[in-house]
Amino acid sequence: MKMIDDLTQMDYPQYNSYKDSGVDWLGEIPEEWHTEKGKWLFNKMDRPIREDDGIVTCFRDGEVTLRSNRRTDGFTNALKEHGYQGIRKGDLVIHQMDAFAGAIGVSDSEGKSTPVYSVCVPKKPDQISPHYYMYFMRSMALRGFILSLAKGIRERSTDFRYNDFAKLDLPLPPYNVQIKISKFIESRTTQIDQAITLKQQQIAKLEEYKQIVIQNAVTKGLNPDAPMKDSDVDWIGDIPEHWEVKRLMFVTENFNKKVLGSESKLPYLGMESIESKTGQLSNETSEAEGLASYFKEDQILFGKLRPYLAKVYLTTFEGLCSTEFMVMSVRSEISNTFFKISITI
Template structure:
């Protein structure tokens, strides 16, 4: 990553007298957006497909990204035509970065503003897409929108039209936009590679725990068929038991307000900060169930995003969650936890679930829970397996954390590079395109 200090600067700067702009290169002008762009409203064509403006700044046909997870309008009232090259501003999501130049012809909801330059050859829409997304990600658009309409983050064309924007000459706009296209693509590619490496390491973690808890650590022991799909063959000397013979579901309603409310996360069971008002809150915590130190607690109502852990805290959890205890002398808590965490990670429990998955309500019924088979090695092997998995996971987690840190720094650099280029803090020259 290049150091900004070594990058070229403009010879002189001047005060723009605009709070959100600050200093700009002396030769740059200032203009309100309404003198640069106008809003177009076109009737869609019969065969036009839906164009979506995403929060990462891509404006493209919906089918180019994904086809699931969208709400389809029953009636496309007020839909408009979007043309390739339009600067598109999503009124409701602009604050989060949903501003960009469309790469496709199609149609969109009237919530979008399709903008085109007033004078061709003087305004580069790609430069202004970068500039406006930079404003959005700095929090400026959200604060501006809330200042105009209380409790609203809408950023409409009329709001955009009144903004004073830097106006470099067309050659500079184009040079900046092209430079950022190249550099951000390079950064994104590097981030993508590192994310793939993280995904491979996470898959490696799953393989390690799956192999350890179903096959043990000695590859030379005789094996037998378990008759259970997720276990397959397992060591001949291990036991196979249903959960109802080794655990007990407990439900102890607290009956009063006051105890700590616990939250089940992928990083453990934590005490919830009720005062912050964040996350899901209940009207009446007296109906919550007790969790004691050493109890297992799992969010069995959502087998995709839920999790399970052994509680290190006294408190209460939702009555919809499942609290259970280990009742089998020959079963180590940490080994049992490994099996349960594997059940979430590999979506094993998902196969036994019921509900409406697309609404996030895919639960693990008590009957399926009680009849779920688990392998049980001798105690000494359980302890060795837990130690082995922890040691291997610690190594992989360090590698994952390092890659995640590198990705974070690259994202910060990308944001800073865009900001420096579009605001004139650095001067983009043709030679920089080849570096």
């Protein structure tokens, strides 16, 4: 938590004076900075490929690397590599079709790529940092600017081609400032990624602990000193001596009433409407098509098609649901909530 607080409360240095960049969407820039069109900063390359070149992929998270460095399956391979081009380490790569989603980065590999990529190198390598412009262009993408620009140029298209990049007015800080900014971003994002990883590990441990607490509570009770007996059920183990084990059919009734969804005004729950494990209603909505199952308040909906998803909902209203749910009424000798938790773990 301290790491996150330190990162979010950081003060960023301010320049002594700023000036209007002359570009509406860019606004003010530091006095010593300039602006320049992309075509005066980068050349578009079209290198021949080499026989032993592997395929380089530009991913939406900004990584540009040999495809084999990420994974070896799940890709569509071209039967013929028409128009493929060479990529070198340090090239700025812009995915024409996915740039709007962040697929812009600096290659860490040498290889070949589809012609859908714009492969760019600085006109003056001692004055232009590809990493700085990678971060700048990805920022534009994640703010939605590239998408709006692409649609403004070609209706119903998200393509962002080199010609679009070439016409853009881009900030041009001094080279040493470009390097400092790039290193700063890399350092901070590394810290943030580490914080995210730590939090994910903590969440996973807490989820595991939560499941243990629930499992123990519904199978062992709340009194740790209660005398126990064998339940004769392997996955349950010992239970308090005064408890019973009963089959599902003896504590529930199957409620099987079908209606035509299009003829009802009752709210409808599809499988996507129930969150796995939590049993909470999601924000996903759908409409009934054909037959649907009717349910009343205080009944249990159990996703029977893929039970491992643990989609279980204790209804709080009258409505309709997908026939992929089993609708059950719980008999009076058992608590609805206890039953819901018991079949969710």
